[in-house]
Amino acid sequence: MEIEEKLGVLNYKTDKSYAHITIDPVICETCPDRFCTFACPAHCYTVIDNKINFKYEDCVECGTCFFACSHGSVKWTNPKGGHGIKYKYG
Amino acid sequence: MMSEFDVIVVGGGPAGTSAAIRLAQNKVNVLLVDRADPPGSKNVSGGVLWGNDLGKIIPDWEKIIPVERLITRKGTTFLTKDSAISLDFSSRKFLTNRTGYSVLRVKMDLALAKKAKEEGAMVIGGVTVDSVARKDGKIIGIEQDGDTITSDTVILAEGANPRVAIDSGLRKPIGDRDVAIGVKQIYKIPEDKINERFNLSGNEGFAGEYVLGYLPDGVEAGGFLYTNKNTLSVGVVVSPSHLRNYGQMHSYDIMEEFVQHPSIARLVEGGRLEEYSAHLVVEGGLSSVPKLYGDGYMIAGDAAGFSFSNGLVIQGMNYAIASGIAAADTFIEAKEKGNYTAKALSDYQKKLEESYVLKDLRTFKGIENSTWSSMAHRTIPDILERFLFRLNLEDGLPKKHILELLLRSVSESGHNKTSLALEAYRMMRRM
Numbered sequence: 001m002e003i004e005e006k007l008g009v010l011n012y013k014t015d016k017s018y019a020h021i022t023i024d025p026v027i028c029e030t031c032p033d034r035f036c037t038f039a040c041p042a043h044c045y046t047v048i049d050n051k052i053n054f055k056y057e058d059c060v061e062c063g064t065c066f067f068a069c070s071h072g073s074v075k076w077t078n079p080k081g082g083h084g085i086k087y088k089y090g
Numbered sequence: 091m092m093s094e095f096d097v098i099v100v101g102g103g104p105a106g107t108s109a110a111i112r113l114a115q116n117k118v119n120v121l122l123v124d125r126a127d128p129p130g131s132k133n134v135s136g137g138v139l140w141g142n143d144l145g146k147i148i149p150d151w152e153k154i155i156p157v158e159r160l161i162t163r164k165g166t167t168f169l170t171k172d173s174a175i176s177l178d179f180s181s182r183k184f185l186t187n188r189t190g191y192s193v194l195r196v197k198m199d200l201a202l203a204k205k206a207k208e209e210g211a212m213v214i215g216g217v218t219v220d221s222v223a224r225k226d227g228k229i230i231g232i233e234q235d236g237d238t239i240t241s242d243t244v245i246l247a248e249g250a251n252p253r254v255a256i257d258s259g260l261r262k263p264i265g266d267r268d269v270a271i272g273v274k275q276i277y278k279i280p281e282d283k284i285n286e287r288f289n290l291s292g293n294e295g296f297a298g299e300y301v302l303g304y305l306p307d308g309v310e311a312g313g314f315l316y317t318n319k320n321t322l323s324v325g326v327v328v329s330p331s332h333l334r335n336y337g338q339m340h341s342y343d344i345m346e347e348f349v350q351h352p353s354i355a356r357l358v359e360g361g362r363l364e365e366y367s368a369h370l371v372v373e374g375g376l377s378s379v380p381k382l383y384g385d386g387y388m389i390a391g392d393a394a395g396f397s398f399s400n401g402l403v404i405q406g407m408n409y410a411i412a413s414g415i416a417a418a419d420t421f422i423e424a425k426e427k428g429n430y431t432a433k434a435l436s437d438y439q440k441k442l443e444e445s446y447v448l449k450d451l452r453t454f455k456g457i458e459n460s461t462w463s464s465m466a467h468r469t470i471p472d473i474l475e476r477f478l479f480r481l482n483l484e485d486g487l488p489k490k491h492i493l494e495l496l497l498r499s500v501s502e503s504g505h506n507k508t509s510l511a512l513e514a515y516r517m518m519r520r521m
Contacts, residue, residue, distance in 0.1 A: 001346070001363065003340075003342045006275070006342075006363060006366035007366060009363055009364065009365060009366060010365070010366060010367075033334070033337060035333075035334050035337065037340075038333060038334075038337065038338070038339060038340050038341065039271065039330060039333060039334070039341055040341070041271060041273045041341045041342050041345075041368035042342075042368060043340075043342060060367060060368045060369075061132060061251070062251065062271070062272075062368040062369050062370055063250070063251030063253075063264065063370050064271050064330070064341070064368070064370065066251075066263070066264070067263065067264045067265055067266065067268075067269070067330070068330065068334070076253070077253065078125050078218045078253050079125070079218065080218045080235070081216055081218065082125070082126065082127030082215060082216025084132065085132055086126070086131050086132070087131055087132065087133070087134065087195075087196050087365060087367055088196060088364070088365055089194045089195075089196055089197075089276045089321065089323075089364060089365045089367075090130070090131070090132075090133050090134045090135070090194055090195030090196035090197075090198075090199070090367065
């Protein structure tokens, strides 16, 4: 089963006005390892046209990318007001 | 100025809710905030609650908490590409000496939050704490969306990704050595089919831990499979440093590698994927434990690094509960003197040192060097597979003594007998 299909079963209350994680594209541009794309379990980091593409909407708030990035690009905060991932089982 | 609350608890997992329950039971004015709405709906764990710590605050917890199955069968398995080598222990003794239950955290934590409310705590979901509030260097409450809510003490129980503690400078940021990446899938499978597949009856449950010895060289991950009533919790725990060094494999691919292993695939077959989740798993042992208290605050549960695994036994929720209760008791004693300074709250450390929480972390100091090692993930599965295959193969040749077969398997695996024995001895000592 593909990761996109797995993420499809999840419920999110997406905060359209606030991205709780942001990256610095300038830092990512020259990143030698792009470990975020391998570490993130929710496939939020992908490479498109040799640039890091990040979508916070699929984030399950695990915190992996914050320490996976050793170049200081990832700014991590918690979603606000009950937004974000909402599990049924946990 | 009087504080609005005696205690604010940040986080509605087992640590936070246990603290809130204990505090409320002792007439402490406590506010519990969780960033999920309803509280607990962002929480994930592998899913076995060991021990009886909840019994201290909820005598009939087995009825109040929606437990799934009583674990009566435990498995530890080395998986190689072609084989599964297991130590499988099932015992009727577990029916009378209860060891643990499988649980689903969203249901369990909501029940705990409800219990805290019933006992008199104020519980609010959907509240994201930005940082602790400080005055004259002391912590006097929390900052939330531009507001300050004051309390005599803050208990930080925000889990394995403790943003508030990190952003407030109360613990160092998480690194590769502190955590592993946990990925989990829930499959729906009819109850009778689960009983049949896992050789269980009634509400008996199976908890299996696995070593994934067939991943590309250098990538290390463990797996778990726990039976719930009519679902299975199946997941992997991936070492970030190994994944980083390898640099070519996705954490989510390892989840897929696990469920596609022949011996796992048949257990989850036909199951409908109900949920996919990911969560950090605290793995750093004692070296990940931050300063546990200070003027006006204490840190409990995963946020404090309280978790332990030696590959056979995995603990976390019970430490969370025990530490939440210890933090609550520390506050209750401090309140009698009206003193919430670091000195008064240092009793929290003492309580934990006396309990199994810090005792376990001290006993197994450095265990992560054994659980995350090529010895555990590559060498042992490889040698065991060679040995057991040869032992069980009927090839028409004269039989050999077991020890001779074992030594032959060792040398075939390319290891030196002496250095391997020494390494195995060191590993056993740590475990």
